[in-house]
Amino acid sequence: MPPTVPPRPTAPLERLKRLHPRVIDLSLDRLRRLLDRLDNPERRLAPVLHVAGTNGKGSTVATLRAIAEAAGHRVHVYTSPHLVRFNERIRLSGTLIDDAHLNDLIDEVETVNNGAEITFFEVTTAVAMLAFARVPADLTILEVGLGGRLDATNVVDRPAACCITPVSFDHQDYLGTTIEAIAAEKAGILKKGVPAVIGPQLEAARATIAATAREVGAPLHVYGEDWHCAPVEGDGFRFDDRDGHLSLPAPTVQGLHQIANAGMAVATLRAQSAVPVSEAAIRAGLGWVRWPARLQPIENTPLNRHLPEQARLWLDGGHNPAAATVIRAFLQGFDPVEEPVTLIVGMMQGKDLAGFLGPLIPQAARAIAVPIPGQEKSCPPGDVAAAISDAGLQGSMARDVISALEIIRSEAKPDTRPVVLIIGSLYLAGRVLEDAGLLPE
Known part of the structure; x- marks a missing residue:
């Protein structure tokens, strides 16, 4: 447990x-x-x-x-x-x-x-x-x-x-x-x-x-x-x-x-x-290093139940263009046909949306914008979705992370192994870890 x-x-x-x-x-x-x-x-x-x-x-x-x-x-x-x-x-x-x-x-x-x-x-x-x-x-x-x-x-x-x-x-x-x-x-x-x-x-x-x-x-x-x-x-x-x-x-x-x-x-x-x-x-x-929300695999948690069984869920708190560049290198390791990548993106106002999303969007099959719960300065999902579209991928929105995961599950193809990466803010990453029951120690 x-x-x-x-x-x-x-x-x-x-x-x-x-x-x-x-x-x-x-x-x-x-x-x-x-x-x-x-x-x-x-x-x-x-x-x-x-x-x-x-x-x-x-x-x-x-x-x-x-x-x-x-x-x-x-x-x-x-x-x-x-x-x-x-x-x-x-x-x-x-x-x-x-x-x-x-x-x-x-x-x-x-x-x-x-x-x-x-x-x-x-x-x-x-x-x-x-x-x-x-x-x-x-x-x-x-x-x-x-x-x-x-x-x-x-x-x-x-x-x-x-x-x-x-x-x-x-x-x-x-x-x-x-x-x-x-x-x-x-x-x-x-x-x-x-x-x-x-x-x-x-x-x-x-x-x-x-x-x-x-x-x-x-x-x-x-x-x-x-x-x-x-x-x-x-x-x-x-x-x-x-x-x-x-x-x-x-x-x-x-x-x-x-x-x-x-x-x-x-x-x-x-x-x-x-x-x-x-x-x-x-x-x-x-061999002992642990650092949460940095390309962290999320496994065997309540959140995983909202995805297809074969899907893999990752979390990263990166939110600037330099972080996007290193995350892109990670995403390039997945096969775009057999392992389609979905980004779930929540960001704070004042961040460089275009600079952050630009390196990532070419590696993704889809991207879903979500708000960051409890943060007054959370960037409206509509603005994030518009930036996703401007970067070359049709942006969509969900009311929260779980809803986004449910959308991915409902539309997943049985012959694929979906890869889901939640990104854009350490505030969002914290809420995801809380919902997953993963308490940083």
């Missing part, structure tokens, strides 16, 4: 959503003031690995954690957003924070803040820092929420290493409208003397990040120059850096792009000197 999904957010979390009139307001001043009042827990963390970028952050963080834990280290992890429940964002020495502990910390931080202006993400980052400072660990992994330079996680003065995954267009309203501007914001996490591991980048992003690293004095470890990774024949990949080469198993998460994400994790751990990590731990950790 799938695990029971716990109730939706607790009362303290709902309170926090009303703390500030703006959803996003990039600044470090408010959080620094609050952390000062909390006796600066960010200065008492176990060595920090700081991860920024547009695509691959979450998978890289998951791989870092898996390898570090395989090496026997206790690891704190802070990520965002969550998929089903907030507790997923704060992992204390290997275990998700429990509700009672979380609520107590929120109450403590609210009391210290004493009604001063603050954002939801700033308060929850302070909560994470306080929790991490009080529970022993060997390593702390912080995933940037938005951008880097002014992101709340960028209050750590000297991490053990920084990592920047591929940079592409997303959140242009806050980060800038050019790759150079966005890359400059991401590079704002780099620090003097701290190893800077740079993943595969567009040339404009790579040049901007490298210039920032030279300006602040961060030693560079650049993909394609200082380290390399590539798949090898069979099931694995080769990793090379200044210290030699490793022949490694492919990570357990799906998609060829995950080799680059795994490479970034390996390069970061080999660049830092705060905790020892052996080749054996790297190999073991790659």
Whole structure:
């Protein structure tokens, strides 16, 4: 039986959503003031690995954690957003924070803040820092929420290493409208003397990040120059850096792009000197990696009952053009006649519909637009369906994911093995996981 999904957010979390009139307001001043009042827990963390970028952050963080834990280290992890429940964002020495502990910390931080202006993400980052400072660990992994330079996680003065995954267009309203501007914001996490591991980048992003690293004095470890990774024949990949080469198993998460994400994790751990990590731990950790809603197969759940028995269901939270490019490579592995692909698409307003759908539509036999439940800024399905049609495939709509699955079942041909991919938003992915009874652990 799938695990029971716990109730939706607790009362303290709902309170926090009303703390500030703006959803996003990039600044470090408010959080620094609050952390000062909390006796600066960010200065008492176990060595920090700081991860920024547009695509691959979450998978890289998951791989870092898996390898570090395989090496026997206790690891704190802070990520965002969550998929089903907030507790997923704060992992204390290997275990998700429990509700009672979380609520107590929120109450403590609210009391210290004493009604001063603050954002939801700033308060929850302070909560994470306080929790991490009080529970022993060997390593702390912080995933940037938005951008880097002014992101709340960028209050750590000297991490053990920084990592920047591929940079592409997303959140242009806050980060800038050019790759150079966005890359400059991401590079704002780099620090003097701290190893800077740079993943595969567009040339404009790579040049901007490298210039920032030279300006602040961060030693560079650049993909394609200082380290390399590539798949090898069979099931694995080769990793090379200044210290030699490793022949490694492919990570357990799906998609060829995950080799680059795994490479970034390996390069970061080999660049830092705060905790020892052996080749054996790297190999073991790659076999343990779990990261929900990234080309995740959905099997033996209540949702599968709404599809033909032979159908396969997948879920991915990708929502920008760069994510679509890697998802396209995955879809190209299916036979369009025997394994027709149906996309179920739900997206948030403000996303690049044409840029996201353009690489995917040629790989699909059909696409169905759905709303994202509980999200006021969910893009109307009519707009998504129109974008699907503009991309070259007649778009249709359904009132929800289950209705879309029922449509696929009713129209499936008996001599095919339908492939269904639900895509377009991490918010949609979270609701799908909840409906499937798959609770991220």
